[in-house]
Amino acid sequence: MRILTLLLIILNFIYALPDEFDKQRYLQGEEIFEQKCNNCHVKSMDIQLLMKNFFEENNKLLNLKAPTGNEISYRLKHQIGSMEDIGFHLEETADFLKDYLYYPDKSKTICLEGVIKHFDTMPSQKGKISLEEIEDVNFFLYFLEGFNDVNEFYHDETKF
Numbered sequence: 001m002r003i004l005t006l007l008l009i010i011l012n013f014i015y016a017l018p019d020e021f022d023k024q025r026y027l028q029g030e031e032i033f034e035q036k037c038n039n040c041h042v043k044s045m046d047i048q049l050l051m052k053n054f055f056e057e058n059n060k061l062l063n064l065k066a067p068t069g070n071e072i073s074y075r076l077k078h079q080i081g082s083m084e085d086i087g088f089h090l091e092e093t094a095d096f097l098k099d100y101l102y103y104p105d106k107s108k109t110i111c112l113e114g115v116i117k118h119f120d121t122m123p124s125q126k127g128k129i130s131l132e133e134i135e136d137v138n139f140f141l142y143f144l145e146g147f148n149d150v151n152e153f154y155h156d157e158t159k160f
């Protein structure tokens with residue numbers, strides 16, 4: 001019993017929402033994503049299904065136009081900087097997004113080769129989204145995947 005309690009405390013420590021999370025800002029970022037990115041990027045899909053689609057079915061199963069928001073969320077957090085200091089990490093991921101959204105180039109990709117090969121380079125979003133809006137979208141994307149109860153998609157990170 002004591003071990004279970006300890007385990008729960010540790011899990012809670014690892015998976016609890018960080019102080020940096022701000023629901024208002026997340027929702028604002030989500031709205032911008034829906035207006036400016038959703039045409040091409042589906043917000044979130046089951047990872048197993050995505051893997052099957054890209055690695056076994058050559059994107060013929062889902063016919064996606066671009067990687068999904070939750071894939072981007074995962075790759076952003078794991079390919080850029082370190083999650084140790086979330087405040088600083090958010091700035092690092094925002095810098096990547098600012099650069100990629102204005103000057104996209106697949107040679108800078110953070111995505112898996114087996115995923116990205118299905119797509120042409122994203123058209124530049126310069127003039128379509130401001131730097132401030134990118135910071136909000138970054139906030140949304142950062143917290144989209146992998147934090148319990150942030151949104152309708154993730155409630156049990158232990159299954160991840």
Ligand code: HEC
Nearest residue numbers: 036037040065066072104109110111119120121122129137
């Ligand atoms: C017209 C379609 C389109 C729109 C609109 C669009 N994207 Fe993309 N995006 C793509 C495609 C296609 C790719 C995959 C090819 C690539 O990475 O350049 C992509 C890739 C990306 C990547 C991964 C880059 C990499 O390869 O590592 C990010 C991050 C991204 N988009 C963010 C956004 C955000 C945020 C918005 C909204 C502000 C947005 N995109 C709007 C089509 C689009």
